[in-house]
Amino acid sequence: MQKIAIIVAGGAGVRMGSATPKQFLLLHGKPVLQYSLQAFLDAYDDLKIILVIPEAHFDKGNQIIEDLQAAHRVTMVNGGETRFHSVKNGLAQISLQNWLIANTAVNKSEESAETQNAVVFVHDGVRCLISKELIRRCYEQTIEKGSAIPAVTATDSIRIMENGIPKVANRDNIRIIQTPQTFLSNLLLEAFAQTYNPLFTDEATVVEAANHPIFLTEGEYNNIKITRPADLLLAESIISGSQQ
Numbered sequence: 531m532q533k534i535a536i537i538v539a540g541g542a543g544v545r546m547g548s549a550t551p552k553q554f555l556l557l558h559g560k561p562v563l564q565y566s567l568q569a570f571l572d573a574y575d576d577l578k579i580i581l582v583i584p585e586a587h588f589d590k591g592n593q594i595i596e597d598l599q600a601a602h603r604v605t606m607v608n609g610g611e612t613r614f615h616s617v618k619n620g621l622a623q624i625s626l627q628n629w630l631i632a633n634t635a636v637n638k639s640e641e642s643a644e645t646q647n648a649v650v651f652v653h654d655g656v657r658c659l660i661s662k663e664l665i666r667r668c669y670e671q672t673i674e675k676g677s678a679i680p681a682v683t684a685t686d687s688i689r690i691m692e693n694g695i696p697k698v699a700n701r702d703n704i705r706i707i708q709t710p711q712t713f714l715s716n717l718l719l720e721a722f723a724q725t726y727n728p729l730f731t732d733e734a735t736v737v738e739a740a741n742h743p744i745f746l747t748e749g750e751y752n753n754i755k756i757t758r759p760a761d762l763l764l765a766e767s768i769i770s771g772s773q774q
């Protein structure tokens with residue numbers, strides 16, 4: 531089935547506190563975002579990427595695409611006000627490019643076009659340690675169940691605040707959610723037609739709000755989201771370890 535990855539890198543990186551948005555900071559001499567793109571390009575030869583970044587940084591995006599020699603596989607679009615709006619901009623590109631239309635004309639007088647399903651991955655550009663194995667696991671499960679949301683179990687003790695009181699939670703029941711959140715395109719396109727709700731923190735919440743179940747799959751502890759300066763140091767040391 532057709533494979534499309536929407537890599538969202540449209541944020542400002544406020545928590546990182548750096549003038550350059552974190553997706554463009556260097557990790558062992560290469561931008562964080564470059565690692566994320568590379569993993570998807572390597573996972574499947576026939577996968578296309580929609581890269582969502584702020585228009586003001588298109589020059590940086592173009593440089594990354596050139597360094598990866600991937601201009602024929604990557605389309606760049608502008609970011610939105612929130613992550614939800616950035617994903618929506620990416621999804622709009624799928625329709626604009628007619629990627630889901632298969633021409634099934636039997637003869638010229640009876641031309642008809644059929645909409646096909648694709649597998650769409652939505653990935654945080656700043657989860658730069660994503661593995662090919664996880665991408666492939668998400669693809670396989672999506673074909674089988676319609677979605678794949680990577681998740682890992684909690685390793686810290688967890689408490690939930692209830693009216694200001696920290697109540698202990700059974701951490702065995704907690705799952706920490708990652709990306710790539712992966713869906714059949716018809717499910718995702720329908721869900722993203724909804725009006726924005728601030729409770730939409732990821733694609734799974736959007737799809738559930740459209741009354742569709744979502745299915746978790748095993749995530750990876752190394753698949754961290756670069757959010758604060760310490761995450762950058764951790765990623766650097768994980769990459770150093772994997773190169774030895």
Ligand SMILES: Nc1ccn([C@@H]2O[C@H](COP(=O)(O)OP(=O)(O)OP(=O)(O)O)[C@@H](O)[C@H]2O)c(=O)n1
Binds near residue numbers: 541542543609610757
């Ligand atoms: N309007 C937005 C906001 C976020 N993102 C992307 O969504 C991913 C996860 O978001 P987060 O870590 O929150 O990134 P920022 O919004 O940049 O960080 P912060 O909240 O600290 O400003 C990142 O790859 C980010 O670039 C996006 O594409 N468009």
Ligand SMILES: C[C@](O)(CO)[C@H](O)COP(=O)(O)O
Binds near residue numbers: 708
């Ligand atoms: C999508 C996500 O990475 C799943 O864990 C997360 O919800 C993004 O949150 P952020 O606050 O926008 O970084």
